[in-house]
Amino acid sequence: MATSIREQFRVTKKTEIKDENAALKPLSSGDKAADKVTVQTLALQIAEQQAMLYASHSKKVLVVLQGMDTSGKDGTVNGVFGSVNPEGIRVISYKAPSPLELQHDYLWRIHQQVPKQGELAVFNRSHYEDVLITRVHDWIDAAEAKRRYGHINDFERMLSETGTVVLKFFLHISKEEQRSRLQERVDDPNKHWKFDVQDLEERKSWDDYQKVYLQAIQATDTDHAPWYVIPANSKTHRNLAIANIVLETLQGMKLAYPPAKKELAGLKVS
Template structure:
């Protein structure tokens, strides 16, 4: 199995509604799939421990997707077993006045991982192209310029030791309807409700087209995009966890070598 190959955004990606429900990695048995996710999550945590000890490279995981696509659930399900010492999850929200008075990469750059750190971007700089573009605040030319800024920014990060993995959580419009409605039905979930999400839903098709464009403009071998079918929460976690394990395996992580001098020291 090569999950990265399977989910890597193809050239000329078209986001199809029915693709959101695909489950190519599923065993057909949900309980088994969940156990597999738990196992992969443990593997990720074990690798992360070595990655932290190595204290050399940096790991940046970026999650994008429509509202309710499961970004929070991914943080919990795939990265929840990581040692809090080495992992940080950043939820970017609507930019503040101060943030808007800087370039759009300013607040993002401040949050990138240092050596040995794993950072998860729960939303990211991509919102700063998609949202204004959907609402006609920036034109096609400005979009193009921002994608170039993003490409060069991500390239710089990768050239300076960052391993970057970008996930687009692809849900169908129907699945979003169910999830939004479920939050409204259950009083205990009302704290998660943002009526703005219902507004944004009206721009569904525009967002889909803009995501295709965003992914096409910014996919690269150093900073690849993976398009994850996300109507099934278990399968979403399974696919993302499988990709993460492959990425970490490929990093050939190892504990730093011992220092021969240290063996001789007597602590008094």
């Protein structure tokens, strides 16, 4: 039996986060232009699936995008979900918690943003920041991280059991690729708005982030909320892989438009 694309990128206990794996392109045709056309085709198919999701107003989908700075979270939103009708999609970007958010548990602000019926929500960063940056900088210890993994697993199980399909993507770039992308932002005045000096500070903890990411992914990969590790040095291949997985998942949900209304049969609009 052929391996599905989801299975190809699904994390396993043997998964490792190595720089050399970030450049892999197993789905590429070898023709970048052709691959971009394929991504556009997949994006349109995702839009059609989302139209049925929105019309049926029953199921919900949550896509989580995580990765180091410059890994392509914004690019994924544009490339994979850019054709979806804005009525049926919501993108939420998480920054540092506000004073109000800090007065609550760390999942409080997350729960307010989960998708409603018929909606596809995309988290650009997410609740995983609370077991990543917090752990790298020793704001929480290993015992607290383990407790939070349990909280997250319970939270995502609740979402699944109440009708939300959860997909989690780690956009895996190499340290050298990040350096190149950061330098590009510095060199191009039109991209200065994307550059944050704090990114350079976080880059100093690169190895720690790779270790903590793998720990978090392994601890929270479940059948109801699977993790996928996506080689992301190639922006086109990144979008190709994620679009395939999203479409494969949506098609597996057996979405359909609501049944036709019998009372409208033969109705003539004057």
